[in-house]
Amino acid sequence: MIEYGVCEPVQVHFDDLDAMGLLHNSRYALLVERAISAYWHRLGWAPDAAVSAFKDVFLAVREFKVTYNVPIAGVGEPLVHFWIDRLGRTSGVYGFRVLSADRSVVHAEGYRVNVNLDPITLRPAPFSDELRTAAAPLLLPAVPVPS
Known part of the structure; x- marks a missing residue:
């Protein structure tokens, strides 16, 4: 059972496999990219600021x-x-986990760090309030620290 975050189905195609018929190691990152992109796309994010629901593109x-x-x-x-x-x-x-369709197997896990950049200077820029609001459901719940 998933108690936090989001689960997105992704496709593994024949050309994602290596010579042994296993998902090529580089394709795990691609699956994560596709899942995160699909989620944000549904919320209105687009790489073009002119059509995106968010300033952070x-x-x-x-x-x-x-x-x-x-x-x-x-x-x-x-x-x-x-x-x-x-x-x-x-x-x-x-944070992410690549799971079997029935969620019983964790094939891979890890993390990805994203930086919001100013498109002109290519320097880090603060996230907008709109993005922060949209990201709130994805935030890992805080675990209370025992006193």
């Missing part, structure tokens, strides 16, 4: 870490479970 990946647990064999429709661990002033950290 120039985001760059600063860091991406994947730990591979169990290979995905063959084509199919796994799930990407993702959430936001932290949303700072100019950057955010997504």
Whole structure:
């Protein structure tokens, strides 16, 4: 059961597989990108500021870490479970897990750090209030610290 974040189905195609019929290691990052993009696209985000529901359209990946647990064999429709661990002033950290369709197997897990950039200077820029509001459902719930 998923108690936080979002699960997005993604497609593994034949050309995503390596010579052994397993999902190629580089494709896990692509699955995560597709899942996160699909979520934000439904909310009105677009890479073109003229048509996007958000001012923040120039985001760059600063860091991406994947730990591979169990290979995905063959084509199919796994799930990407993702959430936001932290949303700072100019950057955010997504946590993610690539799951089997029935959610019983964690194929891979990791995190991705995004930085919001000013499109002219290419320097970090603060996230807009609109993006912060839209991102709120993805934020990992705070765990109370025992006193």
